[in-house]
Amino acid sequence: MTDISLSASEVALYDRQIRLWGVGAQTRLRQSRVLIVHLTALAAECVKNLVLAGVGAITIADDNRVNPEDLAAGIFFRDADIGEYRVIAARDRIQALNPLVELQFLQTIPLADTFTSYDIVIATHGSMHDFSVYNDMCRLGTAKFYAATLAGPYGFIFVDLQRHRFQITQQVSNVATKLGRSGRGEGKVIDVRTVDGDHTMEKVTREIQYSSLSQLAAASTATADTSLYPFLNVNLRRKTRLTGLITVLLALIETSVETTANDVERVLVRAQAISDTYTLPNQPVSDLLDLYGLSLSPVAAILGGVLAQDVINVIGEQQFPIDNLVVFDSINNGIDCPVFSIGSQ
Structure with missing residues (x-):
């Protein structure tokens, strides 16, 4: 992340969320660079939340044009946009959400070897093979990777944060928090410190080691x-x-x-x-x-919100991240989004 501090106008604009997650987390949001690969309905919901939250720089890349199907769930598209490139049609509407966010719109998909120049890469269109290629390219550097897709009433989010460290502030329990591995999805505790001036609270630093899609595929055969x-x-x-x-x-x-x-x-x-x-x-x-790739507006809104919130949590480094597969099944589970931990440590 680039070393950038908050301006007075940003502090004023983000006042309420700074009160929620603090100046440190908001500053990390301001310093982060995010790449969105394809402006699908799911991506649009995610982009909306990231722009409003104040992510510093967001690049949106899509080589597709708006088609009639996009109007059903794509919140940034209108009838007059049919035939126009998605990123061109949505550009002004996205920028209007927050003029302080640096936005870049590309009508081509960047070469995968450029993914390492971003802090987070989010792909919401493509096969699992495509996602695996993107994931591997992110691992050539330190970029964290999200793959997410809708399939009518279904959807999923896969997360590979490589090695992710975060800090949780919690009440001191009667049972002391021990260093070492915790429960599944909670990672490894690497540091515990009492909050200055308040011995009833403690800051627990945890770390989770994720697996990539290709690593999981290889493990399944062995x-x-x-x-x-x-x-x-x-x-x-x-x-x-x-x-x-x-x-x-x-x-x-x-x-x-x-x-x-x-x-x-x-x-x-x-x-x-x-x-x-x-x-x-x-x-x-x-x-x-x-139904793979079919977007329904309510499903896009729910899963896009979950996706954006986790990106914000990961950048802020103050909440448990998704570890590492979210499964959305509105037919059998309603709006629940259970998380399954696969191959992480």
Whole structure:
């Protein structure tokens, strides 16, 4: 991140959120550089929240033009925009949300080897193979990576923050917070300090080591199934709350494929094998593949909000991040967004 401090106008504009998460977090937002790959309906919801929050510099890249389908869920598009490049059509409406944010709009997708110049890269369009390539390019540097896609009433967010450190302020418990590994999704405690002037509160610094999509795909061929996904080794009552969507997502990550007819069959076969291995009560949801990329406005709003909030939390370094797969199934789970931890430490 670039060393930039807040101006008086920024302090005035962001006063309420500074009171919520502090000057330090707001300054880190101001210093951050985010790349959005494709301005989908999901990305638009995320962009709106990031711009309003005061992320310093956001680059939005999309080589697609507005089509009639975009009008159904794309909050920045109007009838008159059909045929225009998405980024051109949305440019003024996005900038009007917050003139203090530095925005750049590209009508081409940047080469993946430029991803390392950003702090965070968010991709919301493409196959799991595309996402895996983007993820690997981010790992050539320190860029944190998000992949997210809608599929009608379904959706997912995958997160690879590489090695992420954050600090939680919490009440001092009767049981002392110990250094070392905590529960799944909580990472490793590396430092505990009492808050100055208040011995009832403590600051706990944690660290989570994430896995990339390609690392997870490689692990699936070298690890016994029952140890690869420990969160599926739960009792029957908890298993009934798992939908068949999770098995299809895991199979997509393992195979890292495009979405051709042959690939779909391969994914469903693997998803069924995962379901059988863990004796899950629900069948794999093939609709995820049939509807892959289809945007519904309510789903885009919910998942886009979750995505943007986690990006803000990660930049601010003061909240637990997503670790590392969010599964959204509005058919079976309503608006719940359960998080599954895969391969992180």
